[in-house]
Amino acid sequence: MASFEGEEEEVEGGYGSSYVVGGSFPKDFGYGPEDGLDGELSDGVPSQNKPRILLMGLRRSGKSSIQKVVFHKMSPNETLFLESTNKIVKEDVSNSSFVQFQIWDFPGQIDFFDPTFDSDMIFGGCGALVFVIDAQDDYMEALNRLHQTVTRAYKVNPSIRFEVFIHKVDGLSDDHKIETQRDIHQRANDDLLDAGMESISLSFYLTSIYDHSIFEAFSKVVQKLIPQLPTLEHLLNIFISNSGIEKAFLFDVVSKIYIATDSSPVDMQSYELCCDMIDVVIDVSCIYGIAEEGESSAFDNQSSSIIHLNNGTVLYLREVNRFLALVCILREDSFDRQGLIDYNFLCFRNAIQKVFEVKCQSVGIPRILMDPPSSLIQSNG
Numbered sequence: 001m002a003s004f005e006g007e008e009e010e011v012e013g014g015y016g017s018s019y020v021v022g023g024s025f026p027k028d029f030g031y032g033p034e035d036g037l038d039g040e041l042s043d044g045v046p047s048q049n050k051p052r053i054l055l056m057g058l059r060r061s062g063k064s065s066i067q068k069v070v071f072h073k074m075s076p077n078e079t080l081f082l083e084s085t086n087k088i089v090k091e092d093v094s095n096s097s098f099v100q101f102q103i104w105d106f107p108g109q110i111d112f113f114d115p116t117f118d119s120d121m122i123f124g125g126c127g128a129l130v131f132v133i134d135a136q137d138d139y140m141e142a143l144n145r146l147h148q149t150v151t152r153a154y155k156v157n158p159s160i161r162f163e164v165f166i167h168k169v170d171g172l173s174d175d176h177k178i179e180t181q182r183d184i185h186q187r188a189n190d191d192l193l194d195a196g197m198e199s200i201s202l203s204f205y206l207t208s209i210y211d212h213s214i215f216e217a218f219s220k221v222v223q224k225l226i227p228q229l230p231t232l233e234h235l236l237n238i239f240i241s242n243s244g245i246e247k248a249f250l251f252d253v254v255s256k257i258y259i260a261t262d263s264s265p266v267d268m269q270s271y272e273l274c275c276d277m278i279d280v281v282i283d284v285s286c287i288y289g290i291a292e293e294g295e296s297s298a299f300d301n302q303s304s305s306i307i308h309l310n311n312g313t314v315l316y317l318r319e320v321n322r323f324l325a326l327v328c329i330l331r332e333d334s335f336d337r338q339g340l341i342d343y344n345f346l347c348f349r350n351a352i353q354k355v356f357e358v359k360c361q362s363v364g365i366p367r368i369l370m371d372p373p374s375s376l377i378q379s380n381g
């Protein structure tokens with residue numbers, strides 16, 4: 001890396017109160033106490049309209065670890081010391097990220113037919129149910145529990161998306177991973193077929209907290225819950241094709257989940273590179289940023305960073321709003337026209353703001369804004 005062009009200008013609502021300088025990423029990195037006031041997050045979106053996700057699975061399958069690694073920036077090794085939970089534990093991860101997230105940690109012995117188990121309340125307002133299966137363990141009991149859970153949830157709320165994380169695959173060889181996925185997929189779908197519930201559709205992901213697969217899987221889960229996704233992708237396509245950019249991700253900064261990308265295929269390495277860039281920018285901002293009075297960090301929605309790699313690639317990061325950052329990968333020669341990229345980014349940012357304004361105006365009724373920003377300047381190279 002040859003240069004870092006850091007954060008600037010006014011501080012408009014920093015990133016929360018507690019962070020560890022010098023760590024790989026500030027722990028408990030939040031957006032500040034004002035978020036969530038009056039049930040509304042600071043992007044103006046009422047919190048009840050944010051995607052809500054339940055995380056379920058047998059004991060020790062890795063639910064708490066996933067939540068801690070993705071949303072609290074815990075290092076994977078530290079999860080070894082997490083204590084098991086003996087009762088249903090509900091945790092909100094709602095005020096620190098674009099993603100409204102609830103974890104229901106269900107011990108194996110919970111009885112769905114217990115009258116005190118309020119499935120209407122639990123499954124009613126839920127967008128996605130992530131079921132975690134420990135791939136390093138015997139998964140027959142987990143498959144039974146998966147079947148019970150999805151059939152019960154589907155009866156209450158047929159619009160829930162069911163996502164199955166075949167987790168802890170870091171311990172498996174590549175062949176074993178594929179075979180495990182095939183076997184779980186087959187058995188779970190056969191069980192649904194036998195029960196006459198073939199209308200339930202399950203999606204499967206191979207995940208581990210020891211690499212980026214858990215972030216990638218969560219990105220896919222969250223993207224399915226964002227009604228504006230086609231618009232965001234469309235805007236990203238217009239932006240990159242007019243700016244000579246190869247790949248662009250729109251990131252939720254706190255969780256490093258990408259909520260949208262352009263329509264070219266995602267390769268894991270590019271995604272990891274962009275995640276690492278976010279870490280670097282946050283760390284440098286926390287260490288060297290000058291916070292204004294009352295603010296704990298100088299990293300804000302005016303921040304930007306450009307990193308030149310020694311293989312002729314440039315990484316370009318700009319804050320879109322307090323939740324979202326755009327991270328792009330481009331070739332060094334395309335970066336000769338930086339003015340054009342900067343200008344096009346401003347048009348892109350305005351368009352994104354309009355998309356979310358429309359969302360706020362039409363609470364509960366997702367409308368899609370398809371107008372491309374007419375003022376984008378075309379790149380000739």
Ligand SMILES: Nc1nc2c(ncn2[C@@H]2O[C@H](COP(=O)(O)OP(=O)(O)OP(=O)(O)O)[C@@H](O)[C@H]2O)c(=O)[nH]1
Nearest residue numbers: 059060061062063064065079080084085168208209
């Ligand atoms: N190898 C490996 N171990 C993992 C992974 N994710 C979690 N673990 C380990 O699995 C163990 C159980 O993780 P927890 O997060 O406590 O599991 P849980 O599902 O929340 O468990 P309960 O609280 O009992 O419901 C911990 O020792 C974690 O370190 C993973 O991706 N790979």
